[in-house]
Amino acid sequence: MTQSTHVGAQLKSWRERRRLTQLGLSSTAGVSTRHLSFIETGRSKPSKDMIIHLSECLEVPLRQRNTLLLAGGHAPAYSESALAETPMSAVSDAINRIVDAHDPYPAVVVDHQWDLIVGNRAVSILTEGAASFLLEPPVNVLRLSLHPEGMAERIVNLAQWRNHVIARLRREVEVTADAQLGALLEELLTYPSGGEWYEDESSLLVPLRIRAGDTELAMFSTTTVFGTPRDVTLAEIAIECFYPSDRETAEFFRAKSE
Template sequence: MTTVEPRPVGALLREWRQRRRLSQLQLSIDADISTRHLSFVETGRSKPTKEMILRLSEHLDVPLRERNQLLLAGGYAPAYPASGLDAPELGAVRAALRQVLAGHEPHPALVVDRAWRLVDSNASIRLFLEEVAPDLLEPPVNVLRLSLHPRGMAPNIANLGEWRAHILGRLRRQAAATADPELAELLAELRDYPCDQPEPEVELPGASDVVVPLRFRHRGRELAFLSMTAVFGTPLDVTVAELAIESFFPADQTTVDTLRDRTGEPSS
């Protein structure tokens, strides 16, 4: 068996500083510590206190899950709980999510975790799923895989090249910001999916564009959606910090009319 030695907290902090493209001087000013002290912490010549690790993590915008890992590397207990979403203490969070999802009807909305796994959704999300292969809907459902997979939503996305470039760019930035290997693996998988449309290397908006729309073919109509992401403000639980609500809004009158008409359809 091969034993992997735990990495020292100073080296991990240095990696996060470099990932954020900050110099030691910039971080020391932001965190109100001396550059000499920060250098000693990063090289292991000085053992940081728990408070110092948390202060540097805050200024480096380290995700809560990784802050706990930094604390463990420094010899301290994790500071942030990671409750299951079904835990009693997260009852108010569950209620808030359900209220947002229900209140967004008849427009599609869903909740995802850090790895883009589906946590919950409202009934209107079914509009996107009518022609999706059943195996892609087996839990855990990854919504990015569902969106770009050739047996998922991709065949019905009219602007697949543009939407794919938008999704991959967003995931690439998220993977770089979090250093999450699961996101890096997902990015590599999605890049291998076929696409028969040109993919812009950069998102170049048209004269009247403000965001990248999702143009989706549904029962002979082309619907247009704008998406918006919402997260909980100042969460202190890892699970809550990693949740995001993805809401879709109609971008034209055809989509408004279609969503309005669907409210009269029987539930499946």
């Protein structure tokens, strides 16, 4: 979808991406199928409020909602503020507190492209030995994780972890229709698979098992996002925190922090 395509065609593309019929969307949005058809074919020009309403019903990300508004001849409705700007100061403080409080365990903050915004000191334990070019800003944490010159060489369950990362990224590409994420997915698919793997049915979460010297660390992660964002940057920030899966891993990180 491009900005040059009229807004109705873009809305239709989003509807089809969500696997909705015109009847299904019209029922959800409270809009007649006739009016929706006119919008999609360009016979009717939707208002700013209608574009926002249909975007909400289709769960279109904020960045792409702005694109739809521009295509419809309207100004963007959602700001895009840098974390260093005054309006985001409270958010920046909250992010720093969350990341710092997670010490001694690793935590990273990433943007919508999975580029690193900030990480705590424990992250260096996971990235130790990675090629320098992978650590140069902007650091893409998925590339760093799966690249053969990154963390991949030390990930014990590489095939399982790669499958988890690829599946997660593929879902994001489907949801966002982001071309850059699609290109990243294609790149990651070219990296070594790590061989076959078998699901550990006793595990409740997909673990990250990685060697740190002579120690095998076992961790799982949680993702935190901000609720009800009205800013593009805020909507696209995610905080990934890693937790030890066993006592040995917990003791390892605690010892490193002393």
